[in-house]
Amino acid sequence: MRAHPMVGDSLIAVTLALFDLLLLVGDAVEDEPPLPAWYVTLPLGIAIVTPLVFRRKYPLTAAYLVLLVGVPHSVLKLGVASFLGGAIMVYTVVVYAGRRRGALYLVATFVVSGVQLMLDTPNDLPAEALMLGLTLAFCWVLGEFVGARRAYHAEVEARLHLLETERDQATRLAVGEERGRIARELHDVVAHAVSVMVVQADGASYAIRSNPELAERAVRTISETGREALAELRRLLDVLRNDHAQGEPRVPQPGADSLAELADRVRAAGVPVRLDLEGSLTGLPAGVSLGVYRIVQESLTNTLKHAGRGARAEVRIRQDGEVVDVEVTDDGGGRSPALIPATGPMPGGNGLIGMRERAHVFGGSLEVGPRPGGGWRVHATLPVRLAP
Secondary structure (H helix, E strand, O other), X not given: OOOOHHHHHHXXXXXXXXXXXXXXXXXXXXXXXXXOOHHHHHHHHHHHHHHHHOOOOOHHHHHHHHHHHHHHXXXXXXXXHHHHHHHHHHHHHHHHHOHHHHHXXXXXXXXXXXXXXXXXXXXXXXXXXXXXXXXXXXXXXXXXXXXXXXXXXXXXXXXXXXXXHHHHHHHHHXXXXXXXXXXXXHHHHHHHHHHHHHHHHHHHHHHHHHXXXXXXXXXXXXXXXXHHHHHHXXXXXXXXXXXXXXXXXXXXXXXXXXXXXXXXHHXXXXXXXXXXXXXXXXXXXXXXXXXXXXXXXXXXXXXXXXXXXXOOEEEEEEEEOOEEEXXXXXXXXXXXXXXXXXXXXXXXXXXXXXXXXXXXXXXXXXXXXXXXXXXXXXXXXXXXXXXX
């Protein structure tokens, strides 16, 4: 009925027509009272049930057609389709056209049917009127109930759509804001690299004759710094979408060598942090070093906000060949063992979105999710060397 409403309404119309036909056949066998000619009964029988097929699409038109055709159909006593069709239409108008129009149609149906009862069965008028009133009242109440449910579901769907739209907009704004922040940080990295290159070039120009070995080391430093800056600049162009925060003061950006200070600040805030560093992190590119710091910073911030009292955190950072592996865990909050890949939709707020964007900017990956037995885990991998 929901997938193909006209098919269901057609079945209702055919059922009423067949029921009237059976009644007419029974009256014809008894020959009492005499039936009108077939060219009268057939058009009226078809006309009384046809509007039922279109009652959902054109509720008012179909309803008043049933009321109009029902008068001769009932006067000629051609069956019960006029009575049942009118009751169905009361329900239909209330559900699909509204309470006010339903009330008007209910009054019109009751008046027309009441007049017919007064003319046809004046002796049984109280009982017939009571049955008519109860039937129409039942159809009205049923229509009110179904109409209220339809309105409720429509309101819920509208609110869900609005919430989804707002969530998508908030996510896009968060991604744009985080990308702008990353772009500003990468700008500082590139500016630092260019400054180093200028200083080294000036030094090489002074030492090229007096100390060729020193000049050679300076040129080599310029080459390495320039390659790193070029790679950072390409990442900058990937994430930069709009101009953000022009005129903000520039400050030195932290890196992996600042993780000990970060851990001390979190310990001072009340969360014991164990910092486990494997391998030397001093040779990381500035952008990657900054990415490691920001991911650890956001993870520990989430531990402070969400893990609860008594939670402990552990930070493990390991450089394995050309990859830096970052893992931050705590023992509070999470319960499910399932990990959430960074490529799919991620729960949480803008911080998790920022970590995912930061990992992807440098060609890495990120997994965030609850740990088995409780707690939360953030696992990121970042390449040590950026592709030129």
